[in-house]
Amino acid sequence: MHIHFLDPYRSGSSPVHAADARLKFVLTLAFILTASLTPPGAWPVYILLFALILSVEILSGLGVGYVLKRSLLALPFVLAALPLPFTVEGRTLFSLPLGGWMLTASLEGLARFVSVALKSWLSVQAAVVLAACTPFPDLLMAMRAIRIPRLLTAMFGLTWRYLFVLADEALRLMRARAARSGAETGAAPSASLRAGGSVAWRARVAGGMAGSLFLRAFERSDRIYAAMLSRGYDGEVRALPPPTFTAAHWLTLTLGLTLLALLLGFGLLFWG
Amino acid sequence: MLYSPAPMHIPDGFLSTLVAVVLWILSAGVIAYALRRVGKDLGERQVPLMGVLAAAIFAGQMLNFTVAGGTSGHLLGAALAAILLGPWAAIIVMTTVVSIQALIFQDGGLLALGGNLFNMAVIGVAVSYFVYTSVQKIARGQKWGVFVGGFAAAWLSIVVAALACALELALSGTSPANVAVPAMGGIHMLIGVGEGLITLGALAFLYAARRDLLHIGEAAPAGGRAVWVGGLLIALLLAVLSPLASAHPDGLEWVAEQKGFLDAAQEPLYNIIPDYLFPGVSNDALATILAGILGVLIVFGVALGVAYLRRKQMTDR
Amino acid sequence: MHHSIEIKDLSFTYPDGHPALQNVSLTIAPGEKVALVGPNGAGKSTLLLHLNGILSGQGSVRVCGLSVAKENLARVRAAVGLVFQxxxxxxxxxxVFDDVAYGPIYQGLEREEVERRVTSALAAVGMSGYAQRVSHHLSAGEKKRIAIATVLSMNPEVLVLDEPTAGLDPRARRGLIRLLGGLPMTMLVSTHDLAMARELLPRTVILDEGRVVADGPTEALLANAALLEAHGLEMP
Incomplete structure (x- = not known):
């Protein structure tokens, strides 16, 4: 049993897939920064940003549905911004009598709320496209290229490699637990939710599984260390220098950043 | 879905740019310092050990257990990492875990990553380390110190990280402090119990199977005292700040506005285009509607254009 | 001409006090292919880890004329390719590329040379075209071949393998035996697969409880049922 579905990379041959990882990485960050800096209520800018990311999604051949589905992951967090319409002062939209209180929603507050939700939604889409169109090893190269410390990128690489191996192990542990935790036959369906004793006991079982996962990870790290040593590892992290960043790459990067800067300028000028 | 996002990972858009950037700078500073320190504690073994343990924490987060009525608890891991590896390595391990969650699974944003790192990798680890070592000192090496310290460290790390998260949202003007602080704090006092119990279970297993592993983190790490003090200060600060902030929900924004940084960048622009959404169109509502229609047209125009080009490209091949 | 591997009176005790190797002496000539057999816990893996300086006990270990000591470690590790179980x-x-390139990068080679080494190592194990693949998605047999490529790319003089056929299905095992048979370097293979030893490795060393209890032609040792049984082995 292998956990393929954990890896969000979707192979493809689109121009988005083919683009240099450094380019995609920097442009994604710039896109998210632009969305973040765009003032609340600057609807045309949000629409243009959406048009931009939507074009990239179509170009990538990922399927807009796939990206949109994954982008809903961040949705529950919108709850955190839900009080905004009621706490920001401004023109009254509607009032709700609530016990002794009067809950008043303002237009400005609503605009802030929708803006936060839109910023978040646009940013998640960009991150989804980046992860789905760029193999993680290429992302590592991009991170090395923008001078993220080598020790950290080496850690990212190792973690990503063993994430799948250990996720397999975790899955086997969970399957073993499931195989031994049936509810009594004839019990109500809800009983299976409570099967296996108290919450504390269940948590401790999960904890024991986590403990054995950690123990195996410790032991594995010893063997990996030996394997690294035997191929010359000396405590320093080394990697090949990234391939050259060509003039064409620079041009694309400049064009992309300029476009985002224009959008941002537009937003700041009229709504800032 | 095996991988469920935890409610503490802030997505992009929820932190104001200023708050996000300041938190990025703070986190980057601590992480850079931690990177320099880990070598001294773990030596050459650091890379494989931390890398595989980060993967184990990741996998450990899949080991969820039913709490009640369909909700489930699972591991964040900052306390376990701090107890097993000491503070500096734990900061690096949690940095790796939280970064990969953002990069690959979009669990938490990229611009917001600085804040998430600050909450989970810096605050979470510092508070865990402070609590665990303090209880250990009181217990004087007795068995209960490991378990009580482990549970308390895990619980408090979650609650304090959640409070920090709530304050950051309040500072960003996204969520008023009098709502965010009690809500985040309350939920995570419960979630923290789950974290505490799993951490306890893991420690009990390791205590029985390989007690020596529990001592790696204890071997007086270089600069461990600084983390201990840091953890204490953070815990105290948030304990004082959170109720204050929720009592005066506008307080944080007031501070921000007094300092003038919220509006500083935008001030001059107000003077150029006052009160207009669209230049030349004085009616707000009309301008908004116009902008909306124009926007929709642009979106569909661009999308259709790209789709057409893409299909043409595919058929040409 | 130096010997490929020259071990004299090697003893090693684990920190918990368990003696893993006791006065082991073993000499292997260049180009020789040797099987290292014995029951689990006999000390086979421990012995292999000494050839590369990952463990160091009392006694002398020389590899390709170099003493396995701190000042020689980099050269020793390039000379001995250790393939783990x-x-x-x-x-x-x-x-896969990153893994096969790891050794050459640590040898300090230039990008072009690293790429050349990776290409030829992958070709040698019949895995050309796998460079950009992700190891997690490979089969057990493919992973084993790539693991061998990761040391071939360092151009070792001696290849040391720990249980190369363990966990492989018959077809993958057959392919691996064919692959190993075609490699020219000195070889020391720790294994429970006596049928493979008979086919591939003319000389066999039996290790039990940390001591060398027999050393001779594979055919002769495998014909000695009493000897095999005394050390927990079975005739293939």
């Missing part, structure tokens, strides 16, 4: 431990990089 579990390829998931050996393949620790994100892609």
């Amino acid at each position: 579990n390829p998931d431990d050996q393949l620790f990089s994100p892609t």
